[in-house]
Structures are given as structure tokens and as C-alpha cells.
């Protein structure tokens with residue numbers, strides 16, 4: 001955890017030459033306007049969690065920690081620009097659960113399924129979904145059965161048809177590294193953040 005700088009602020013970090021980090025309130029790139037959702041207590045220390053990942057391995061280390069906290073049925077949105085680290089994070093989760101094969105980005109297939117660590121996981125990449133209705137026609141709704149773990153890149157493409165997220169993870173590209181922010185929308189999500197902070 002040496003290079004994992006944890007913060008609870010909702011602001012954008014600007015690395016300083018001395019290694020410290022300054023913050024502004026400007027929304028991060030890829031961050032959705034209006035975050036966190038209205039009604040979600042920003043004073044709730046378990047609702048939000050943010051830190052700076054200096055390199056890919058730091059992102060993978062966080063994914064590894066989150067992997068141990070996943071429960072059947074949890075829904076996680078992964079937001080951020082292309083190349084921000086969403087698929088890298090999913091690879092970290094799957095590898096931590098024991099998956100040794102490739103983790104390919106399901107850009108054209110929209111979804112890849114995995115069985116690892118006793119969990120069924122569905123990794124969605126909806127970037128190339130043209131119409132939200134595809135979520136229905138592809139039968140994805142039926143997969144939301146309380147058991148499958150959903151990891152969804154570009155959830156906004158499915159609009160309100162995708163199941164609501166317990167946890168949203170927002171990746172922002174910085175000059176050197178990534179800002180990764182977690183937002184909990186449910187008690188399940190808050191529990192993940194609570195345990196990540198321990």
C-alpha cells in the first residue's frame with residue numbers, strides 16, 4: 001500500500017513536485033455531473049473513497065482488495081475515458097479470484113462471463129452498444145438474478161435499463177497515474193468501502 005495514497009475528498013488531485021497532492025473541485029475527466037447522487041450523504045465516510053494510483057500495479061492492487069469483498073449479485077459500474085484503466089481493474093479482480101486465462105475487453109461481444117473464486121462474474125463493455133434497447137434484446141436483464149456479479153464499463157449506454165449500481169468506480173487519467181474514486185449507492189457498496197478503508 002506504500003504508493004496507494006488514500007483520500008476521502010471528492011476533488012481532483014494535482015500532484016505537486018514534492019510528491020504531495022493538491023485538490024481542486026473541478027470534476028474529474030470522465031466523472032459524471034451530479035456526483036454523488038442526490039440524497040447520498042456526502043458526510044457518510046463510507047459513501048466515497050478516492051485515491052491516486054501511480055501505476056498499473058497500484059490499480060491492480062486495489063482491484064485485488066476489492067475482489068475479496070465481492071458478494072453474489074453486486075453491481076459495479078466502471079466509468080472513465082478510454083484507456084483510463086477500467087478493463088485493467090477488471091483483470092485485477094479476476095486474477096485475484098484465481099482466473100488465469102486472458103481477460104479480453106468485450107468491446108464487440110458486449111459481455112464476457114467468468115467463473116472464478118466461487119463467483120459468476122459478467123464483464124460488460126457497452127461502449128459499442130448503439131441503442132439501449134440492446135440491453136433487453138440481448139437478454140442481459142435475465143442475468144440480473146441476484147447471483148451474478150456485474151462489472152459494467154460504459155453503463156450509461158444502457159441508460160436506465162442496466163441494474164442500479166451498488167458501487168461506481170470512476171477512473172480519471174492524470175499526467176502521471178490515475179485518480180480512482182469509489183461511490184457507494186447502497187448498503188452493499190458502503191460495506192465494500194468501509195472494509196477497503198480498514
Ligand SMILES: Nc1ncnc2c1ncn2[C@@H]1O[C@H](COP(=O)(O)OP(=O)(O)O)[C@@H](O)[C@H]1O
Pocket residue numbers: 053054055056057058059080081082083084085086087088089153171177178
Ligand atoms: N495507474 C494506472 N492504472 C491503470 N492503467 C494504467 C495506469 N497507468 C497506466 N495504465 C495503462 O492504461 C491503459 C488502461 O487500459 P484499459 O484498462 O484497457 O482502459 P479502459 O478499459 O478504461 O479503456 C493500459 O495500457 C495500462 O497499462
Ligand SMILES: [Mg+2]
Pocket residue numbers: 086087088105125153
Ligand atoms: Mg475497457
